[in-house]
Amino acid sequence: MAKNVFEPAYDSIDAQLINFLQEGFPICESPYQQVATQLGLSENEVLTRLQTLLDDGIISRFGPLYHAERMGGALTLAAIKVPPEQFEQVTEIVNAFAQVAHNYARNHELNMWFVLATETQQALEQTLVDIELQTGLRVYNMPKLNEYFVGLKLEA
């Protein structure tokens, strides 16, 4: 088998279940039973499949998806043009901020992209300033102005 061929460890029922659960989950006494009925499965099978999908890391989480910004917290995506010779040093500085949740190198002139999460908008703005001061580089702040979709549909 060619090494770039990836065999996903889930079947078409799992894919249907994941797709269905991205649309939302009922708030009622026996919600898994309700999902099971709609998918033509047993309640036990839904629970077992979900546990396996979580254990295998195929779904990273199952539960309420909270909007950090609407809980009073603040979140943004920011990018920096890092001169290649400073890349490791700037990575260390940026990663040292506990407010930096994710940080990725990307193939663009803006070659460092990170997500900042703070408890307040004020703390977010202060962190952006602190990163600029410590790195000596401009931080491009790209908070989301509108959200159109979050989710992914699988081929079932």
Add this chain to the structure above:
Amino acid sequence: MDFNDIDLRIMRATQAGLPLVAEPYQQLSAQLNLPVDIIMARLREMQNSGVIRRIGAVPNHYRLGYVFNGMSVWNVPDAQIDALGQQVGKLPFVSHCYHRPRHLPDWHYNLFAMVHGRTQDEVNVQIAQIAQVLGGNNLGNDVLYSTRILKKTGFRSGL
């Protein structure tokens, strides 16, 4: 009754996920020592107000075999961005779709769409499909691929 305090307790109890038992809200009720009706009512209210985006599953793209993940970025007219964003967000391979600010003259892209494919070819086809949806409103685009994960914490946001 202080809803903020109750909501915060519900959030903390469900941050790692919803219990995988037949009656998950009943279990939260026992755990938090709050009536189950209150738990369900607050969850509904948080969903209606948008504090909870939805209750659902978050797929792990890599583990699903979608190992080619591109951040596609587009320059579209501001006046049309909401309508175009809705259309792009509906494409099945787009996982996140956002309007973000431009930084002229360095960065003129205002629409971000994360795309996921099993191969580079698959992603190229997806980019072409987005371009088709945008048509004449596509004033320029690019795709950024992550070349290295520099930091990744357990923080989950859906961002």
